[in-house]
Structure formats: structure tokens, C-alpha cells
Amino acid sequence: MKKFIKEIYPYVIIVIVVVLIRSFIATPVRVDGDSMKKNLQDGEILVLYRLAKIERYDIVVLHEKEDNDNIIKRVYGLPGETIRIAHNKIYINGEVIEDNYANGKTSDYEEITLGDDEYFVLGDNRGVSKDSRMIGPVKKDSIKGETVFRLFPFNKIGTIK
Numbered sequence: 001m002k003k004f005i006k007e008i009y010p011y012v013i014i015v016i017v018v019v020l021i022r023s024f025i026a027t028p029v030r031v032d033g034d035s036m037k038k039n040l041q042d043g044e045i046l047v048l049y050r051l052a053k054i055e056r057y058d059i060v061v062l063h064e065k066e067d068n069d070n071i072i073k074r075v076y077g078l079p080g081e082t083i084r085i086a087h088n089k090i091y092i093n094g095e096v097i098e099d100n101y102a103n104g105k106t107s108d109y110e111e112i113t114l115g116d117d118e119y120f121v122l123g124d125n126r127g128v129s130k131d132s133r134m135i136g137p138v139k140k141d142s143i144k145g146e147t148v149f150r151l152f153p154f155n156k157i158g159t160i161k
Contacts, residue, residue, distance in 0.1 A: 025050055028151060029061050029070070035123035035130065036072055038103050039160070045152035046072075046160065052146035054078075054119065057101070059147045059160065062121065062138050064130070072147065073131050074101055077120025079140070084111035085133070102126055109133050119143065 031044040036059070040046070048061050058075045076090060076097070077083040084091045088105050091097070099106070104127040114120060118137035123129025132138060150160050 029072070029147065031072060034128055035125050036074075037125040039101060039124050040072065043152075044150060044156070046147040047149040047151060048145045049148045050145040052148070054140075054143060054146060056097075057161070060119075060121065061144045061147060062142045063144065064135060065142070066135060070144065071130070073121035073123050073129070073138075075119050076122050077114050077118075077132070077137070079114055079116050079118055081120075082111060082113045083109070083120045085109040107133060112137065117141070 027048050027050070029046050029048045031040045031042055031046065033042055040059070052058065054060060054075055056075055056078060059072060060075055061070050061072050063069075064071045077092060082091075082093050085106050086108050089096050090099050090106065091111075101124045102122075103125045106122070106126045109132075112120075114137050117140040119140065120132045121138050122131045122133070147160060150156050150158060
């Protein structure tokens with residue numbers, strides 16, 4: 001019996017380490033849908049980094065409560081900021097910001113000030129994206145982490161932004 005335990009011990013340690021990494025540090029996620037096109041395609045596999053400090057333009061995975069689903073979006077508004085969208089321009093604290101990721105026109109959105117734990121997220125493919133324009137600001141605890149690396153398809157493997 002001691003020999004068996006000695007032989008299986010390394011495998012048990014490996015399983016525990018893998019489970020801990022996937023649960024608390026990084027895990028694969030699949031892009032489902034077209035809301036992030038042209039930058040991300042349906043079916044791509046990404047690595048979600050759970051310990052990331054969320055910043056503007058990060059691509060995040062969040063839990064959308066209404067449909068009880070995980071969705072992928074890009075962060076535009078940070079906690080405490082005022083955001084407004086008018087005439088296809090995004091204003092943060094009254095200043096127009098760069099929007100190099102948009103695919104399509106961004107519909108207008110009335111000015112809103114985000115709470116201390118809220119983010120404003122948009123899909124890159126604005127015409128089909130269900131994002132903060134529809135669901136409102138996203139609470140920090142709904143954000144599961146930042147996508148940092150593309151694993152599949154293999155011809156696009158590498159960091160993403």
C-alpha cells in the first residue's frame with residue numbers, strides 16, 4: 001500500500017495544482033457570438049486571467065445576470081467616471097476618448113456616473129452587442145477577469161488587446 005501511495009502522490013499533487021490554477025488564476029474561455037467581431041471571432045479560445053486589475057479597453061468576461069450567461073466585452077468606463085455616448089462619440093468625464101475598436105455605429109446613451117464598483121462595457125461589434133447600453137453598468141463582482149491570450153485558432157495564437 002505504501003508503494004501505491006508513493007506512486008500516486010505526484011499525480012494527486014498535479015491534479016490539485018491544476019484545479020487551483022483554473023479556479024483562482026487562469027482558465028480557458030470560448031468566444032460565443034459575434035458581439036466582439038472584428039477583433040474576436042465566434043469559436044476562438046482565450047485565456048481568462050482572474051487576478052487582473054481591470055483598466056480601460058481591457059477585454060473582460062462577465063456574468064450577465066438577466067440571461068445567466070457569461071459574455072465577453074471591452075471596458076470603457078471605470079468606477080467613478082461619467083460616461084455619455086452621443087453622435088457615435090464616447091465621452092468620459094466630458095472628454096471624447098479614442099474608440100479604435102468599434103465595428104459599426106455606437107448608439108447614443110444618456111450621461112451616467114458610475115458607482116465605486118461599476119464599469120461600463122461595450123462589445124466591439126456595436127450593432128449586435130448586448131452591453132452596458134442595454135444592461136446598464138456592470139458591478140465589479142460580475143467581472144470574472146481579463147482575457148489576455150488567444151489559444152485557438154493556432155494561426156492567431158498570442159496576446160490580444
